[in-house]
Amino acid sequence: MSSRNLIVAFGGVSPEHEVSVLSAMQVIASMKDTQFNIVPLYISKSGRWLTGAPLLKMENYQDLDALIKQATPCTFSHDELGKAVLLETEKRGFFSSPQSYSIHAVIPAFHGSEGENGSFQGTCEMYNIPYAGSNVFASSLGMDKVKAKDICRAHGIPVVEGFDFYETEWVNDQKSILNIAEELGYPVIIKPVSLGSSIGVMKAAHEDELIDAVETAFRYDENLMVEKAITPLMEINCSVLGHADDLKTSVCERPLGTDETLSFEDKYQSDNGSQKGMASADREIPADISDELTKNIQSLSADIFKLFRASGVARLDFLINANSKELYFNEINTIPGSFSFYLWEESGMNMQELMLKLVDIATKRHQKKVGRIRSYDTNLLDEKAVKGIKGLKGTKNKSSEN
Known part of the structure; x- marks a missing residue:
């Protein structure tokens, strides 16, 4: 073949x-x-x-x-x-x-x-x-919303205040978790830590809604996070293409939903059964935001992409207070829906060109990897080494006899 x-x-x-x-x-x-x-x-x-x-x-x-x-x-x-x-x-x-x-x-x-x-x-x-796409490290880090935000926080990138907990903690000490949520202040957003597409994401205005949301979200993940809701909320996304040494950012988009928080239906079922995936979602491209905010989001997107050692194409999602314009990193999607091709179309790159670019990045990264020394020319399994292992066994037996 x-x-x-x-x-x-x-x-x-x-x-x-x-x-x-x-x-x-x-x-x-x-x-x-x-x-x-x-x-x-x-x-x-x-x-x-x-x-x-x-x-x-x-x-x-x-x-x-x-x-x-x-x-x-x-x-x-x-x-x-x-x-x-x-x-x-x-x-x-x-x-x-x-x-x-x-x-x-x-x-x-x-x-x-x-x-x-x-x-x-x-x-x-x-x-x-x-x-194509990000390596094991960036992929696993991007999927864990808690660890991703921990790293961003440590590097001075703003994230929304919140906390996470496991199902065992909820079962053993639900009251303490509810108290932390109360101190955080309602309304709050509940999310599975390791899922995307807004599956299991719910907003709670009071304790009873929080309990219902938590029980629902545990159907998808054993680890949940609770964050203070940004109100009024504006979501802005930006895609990054390339790798740490050579990357570029796309125009920004503003996804539009039926509520402040985008649902799975908003993202994938807003076009009456369309088969366009994320490309069918209602959105504003380019986002109607100031040049200053646009540049800030693009700059942060590039910084986070490099910080996570991402590669290929990714989409960075941000939460913004629509009044104060305060900006918060929300998540990185290392394999974004529809590969965010609709954002790159605005830069004159169609879906095919984007895919060919991803393949080119993948093969060049692989060539660099295989060009490195991947084995060490020695033999630890020679007769001397085997005798040494046998000696260790003898030492263990002698010690057990004492």
């Missing part, structure tokens, strides 16, 4: 599974007329790895059970030369052999939980496969 096989990986065990499918279909559609052969890697809701032509068509996802039966199980493996391949693990027919695809690069299009949190990126690292 061609060495220009581009794997688009998506789905996953995540409440944002369907959102991931939408983003992946946008990537696949944009890359049809390129030099790459697009190979889908779909991870089902149960965690099965699947590939095959039926996974390339959006309409097939209306019946997931039927689609999974048409698809072929697969896995990462190595060929006879030791190079990573995507291997079909079932034969197509009695006389056929499993198909394997050499890998030029992988574009992860996951959202939330496993896939965006660094776990899939770690798998790519283990197989020495080039992959």
Whole structure:
């Protein structure tokens, strides 16, 4: 097979599974007329790895059970030369052999939980496969809203006042948590720590609403955060493309929702069942804000992108008091919905050009990595070392006899 096989990986065990499918279909559609052969890697809701032509068509996802039966199980493996391949693990027919695809690069299009949190990126690292987007560190840090804000706070980047707690703490000492929320001051926002797409995010104006919101959010995550609500709220987002040594920022956008706090429905269902993902959400581009605020957001976005050691494309979300214009970092999305291509269109870069740029960044980063010394020329398993280990065993036995 061609060495220009581009794997688009998506789905996953995540409440944002369907959102991931939408983003992946946008990537696949944009890359049809390129030099790459697009190979889908779909991870089902149960965690099965699947590939095959039926996974390339959006309409097939209306019946997931039927689609999974048409698809072929697969896995990462190595060929006879030791190079990573995507291997079909079932034969197509009695006389056929499993198909394997050499890998030029992988574009992860996951959202939330496993896939965006660094776990899939770690798998790519283990197989020495080039992959688009942020590395394991930045991906895992970006997924943890608490740790992300801790690091920003430590570097003087403003974040909203709040606290987090685990389900065991809620069960064992609910009253103390409610007291902390009372001291923080209502209204408050409740969020799962490791999810996106506004899933499980709720606003509480008093204690009873907080209790209901917490019980709902624990369905998605064992770790929750409570933050003081910014009122009146204006959300502003900015995308960053590149890597620490060479990056640029997009225009700013102002997402528009039915309430101050954007919901999942505002983000993905505002266009009557559209299949455009985040691109279908109501938004103001460029955001109608002052030049000074725009430059401040773009500057902070670039600083945080570098601070997190992010790569590829990311979207930085900020909360702003609409009256005072006080600015707070909210979160970084290391695999943003629809890859934030709609923000880069304003700079004259279409979806295909954005994807090709991500692949270029991925392959160059991988070349730099494999250019480093990755092993140390010594043998700790020689006869002398083995004798030393045996000696240690003897020492242990003698000591136990004393």
